[in-house]
Amino acid sequence: MNTKFKIGDKVSWNSETGHIFGTIIKIHTKNFNYKGYIHHATETNPQYEIKSDKTDHIAAHKGSALTKINY
Template identity: 40%
Template sequence: MADELKKGDHVTWQSHGNTTEGTVERKITSDTEASGRTVRASKDEPQYEVKSDKSGRTAVHKPSALDKD
């Protein structure tokens, strides 16, 4: 589990049964729009917007879904 990630950190996560690699774009600590959806987040329960190295697309994940390289 990756609790304290910061912009630029390289991470991996599971996507559709495959391991995806990418970079943390930002930490989200309040409800906002990101990656085409409404993200529910707070300072106590942040989420991270990550950009895939392969596709260049962004996704939002909870810290427990990300592994820091």
Template identity: 40%
Template sequence: MSDQLRVGDRVRWNSRTGAVTGEITEVHTSDFEFMGRRRLCSEAEPQYKVRSDATQLHAVHRGEALHRVS
């Protein structure tokens, strides 16, 4: 599914505190830094910056960790 996800898509993912819902705000297809850590990604394996509905905080996940919600 990861190649179908786009900015603005509503998604769900698991965190330490349970399921979280939010929105994709950025799609990264080349290596970048987030919160002091180097994130490795490519066109074939992008990473997605998502904003939590509950906290408005951002996280970054690979596509396989995200599930589209309606």
């Protein structure tokens, strides 16, 4: 089951530096170029751009990598 998120949702994900927390700022439903790589996205399996709460870094992830949080 794919979890659907919306812009403004607070989420967490794992990175090489540990758990990161951020806010979804964009939803991609078509393939897109991000940091020199083609990221695959569809209406049924979108990818999300998330802005880190701590560093303001922008990351792109599939919904399966994200966990919705409430804080």
